[in-house]
Amino acid sequence: DVVMTQSPLSLPVTLGQPASISCRSSQRLVYSDGNTYLNWFQQRPGQPPRRLIYQVSNRDSGVPDRFSGSGSGTDFTLKISRVEAEDVGIYYCMQGTHWPPLTFGGGTKVEIK
């Protein structure tokens, strides 16, 4: 199974400042079709997860452009250019290349300082 490792575990951020979350996979996530199926999810308190980014860097519909994804191979990053209060929550990476099983990172909790 592909192990997804996120860091940091917790990320206190000042409003308006940038934030960056790292996700590393135990195997390269390039699929045989040439795509890399790495997703990012946001889970606000009391809410189900919501997908923000698919295939490393594509924003889902309605996702603000302050969120961006990048990376390749085994190293991926989610960036928030200027953190807003509504961005508080837990962020998860998830790989959909080598499955079953789908596997998730352990999560990064973003909070406001």
Place this chain on the structure above:
Amino acid sequence: QVHLVESGGGLVKPGGSLRLSCAASGFAFSDFYMTWIRQSPSKGLEWVSYISSSGSIVYYADSVKGRFTISRDNTKKSLYLQMNSLTAEDTAVYYCAGPFRGSSSYWGQGTLVTVSS
């Protein structure tokens, strides 16, 4: 507007059974594979099961293989999870969700399953 609404969760004794349902609306349900994913404080997000768009291909996590059965009824736009021989380790919020590779991806609100005597 897309909706995935899970139901069927609740409190069940160890060794018991539950059947979860997920009603889909607002998208072409029969075109997409679907999954069940669960979340617990101890294990985080854990994929449970997958079913292809037609229902002909299914996969299970090792932790539930032989105890859970996934199915779907495309005429009713519904997804199901039959859970047998439940243990405390199965306590979690269960979400129906999918797909994940392309530009469309949907996630329900979840239903809580608690296994306790």
